[in-house]
Amino acid sequence: MREIHQDRPLLLIVDDIPDNIHGLLEALKEDCRILVACNGAKALEIIQGETPPDLVLLDIVMPEMDGYEVCRRIKAHPAGKHIPVIFVTVVDSTEGKLKGFDMGAADYVTKPFDIDEVRARVRTHLELSRLQRHLENLVEQRTAQLEKSNELLETRVREEVAKNREKDLVLMQQSRLTLMGEMMRNVAHHWRQPLNALCLILQNIKEEYELGELTPERLNQQVETGNRVARKMSATIDQFRNIFSNDGEPVRFSLLESVREALHLLDATFKNEQINVTLDTHRDIFVKGLHHEFNQVLLNVLINAKDAITAKGAGGDIAIRLGIDQQNGVIHIRDSGSGFSENALSMLFTPYFTTKECGTGVGLYMARMVLERANGRIEARNVEGGAEILISLPIQE
Template sequence: MKIIQQNSILIVDDTPTNLKVLFELLSESGFKVSIAKSGESALEKVQEALPDLILLDVMMPGIDGFETCRRLKADPRTKDIPVIFMTVLSEVLDKVKGLKLGAVDYITKPIEQEEVLARITVHLELRKAQLRLVQEEKMSALGQLVAGVAHEINNPVNFIYGNLSHAQRDVDDLLKLLHLYQAYTPEPIPEIQTYSEEIDLDFLESDLPQLIHSMQVGAERILEIVRSLKIFSRLDRTKSQPVNLHELIDSTLMLLSSRLRSKSQHSDFRRPDIEVVKEYGELPFVESNAGQLSQVFMNLLTNAIDAINEKFENGENIQTIQTAQTQDFIPRIIIRTEITPDQLNAVIRIKDNGIGMTEDVRQRMFEQFFTTKPVGQGTGLGLSITRQIVVVKHGGTLEVNSTRGEGSEFVITLPVKFEHD
């Protein structure tokens, strides 16, 4: 399935000639255009599909542009759609009224083509920037929440974990004592005999140490998860400091472990466990922002998992499906790290043998909101944020090698020392 984001614009105007001119201009400029001939029908249209922007005529029979705008802004679903008024009235009062109602801009008729396009572009860009900020804000709020929860869980789990080894020792001692009693009480007392049988003493003796052992394994696992959560969501997200990249990658993998596991009867498709191969070289600590870099690894690794899943789900052609579904195909993510010979840059390669990219996707993948994933699954922000973090915030590079049907490799280079702002 391919959904490529194309900006959609709703034009609301009761004059056919205006509609026609604008429709042609905007369609030719690559927008997805829909039209409404009155305020009422515009309000109905937006309920079917939310446009990215609305061009709204002021003077219309029925409810006028101002009232239409007021209703749009009163509905939480539509209130964030930028509205640009079109008006022949150039009195200051009307412009102010429109802006007060929440419109972002106005254009005057007769329409000046270049001007319309310029204003629309500006407002679409602004809207995207705003969405991006909200997204980043959410990520950071989530990070703090996760860090807080991890911190809270840490104590009680340590409590359990720490005491389990004492419990183990005590149980061993008690069992030894029991054996001593058994050895030195040759004539078993009937009450004790009966009770031992009742509680199945032999089984209890062999089971108890195992029971404690599995509690220990469980507690260790929780500790590991908590540790990963803490590393992943460092509270000090904005600070740059020497970072152990391997630790960061490992904690991200830990958080993704359930997604790496095999898929079977309960999901839409089957696949075996994804094998993760780590070929870590010697890396020095890298001057960087751990919180941001965990986002980078998270984005690239989830993309790799998605690409592998897609190969199992619905390869684009029969050939891919067959390769993926033959017994000996092992879904795999290989992570290699090394330092460049001049010791100046750390290189991290994340390679998957998933679905790979078509030429079109390769061209567009870094665009904001570009996604090939079903609605609700991908926002199309992952790679643009990733590139922003690697290239702009860390002075590194991000390259991609990909072959459709074979897989993709993302290569990150990060300067070991970098002047962060």
């Protein structure tokens, strides 16, 4: 920030013949402090010195370096850029004046001097220069203030973004835990039948041994069957475990396969609740998105549909339809529950909104996050006889 002189302004008069400026000195010495330089080099030295002047009165005709060149150099120097230069000359040609203005001069006074006019011009340019500096200082101050506010704002935004990310991670974890609970029930169901089969095999081995019927071939056969059942159980665990892994990047995957996988994982629940599921699709659609997270979204939406149906009474229907809308693959999931209440429709995708006794209210919020991260969408609406959720992701051929 440049300093504004509070006391009398400092004037630099540049002329090679001191007698020429005697009159000027007399006229201005009361209003200003005055420095004199008898050539261009000396003038430039003062400009670049510790106390540069507030205004320069510059003679044009001088040996070695004329006034035009001195002016050009003053203006080219950072310290002189803002100092007004008034040419003092006998030359009164328009061409000479234009050349001076081209070099950055602020004004002209011609010899012989009209002292009052010179005083008035000097005063005007000092005032203009003072005002300009004042304005520049104000602009500098405001710019600094703005920069500081911007920095503050940026820090705030960064902090908020970090906080939100943390919150989303917690919510994601919560949503996953809820889903895991639901899935454990399904694993238990999936295992019930093969576990019974294993018990039966063991029982058979024992009985055949006691009856003396357990030949080596028979034993091998029973063990082979037991192994097959155990492999099936292990595959079920893999399927369920797969659901809870995360993708870092969007990948291409089949919508139909995702739907079938989700239905397979929930088939026990649906059977138990007497829910009839139909899947209507003409052909498979390949989309790009976060595959595993998408499967979790499907499970969440299907479990919501199941909850809506069971809340209404025993049994019902879920109709799933795959379709294409512009460049997106869309899954429509329609259920025969009571539909969304008006309040629910406006709050569905807000974290912690739930109408269930044991709900966490993060399922649909996370669903939207997961889909939007991959340029997908989720929408909800009421249709005749229940609710419908639409999930879409960009098609990837």
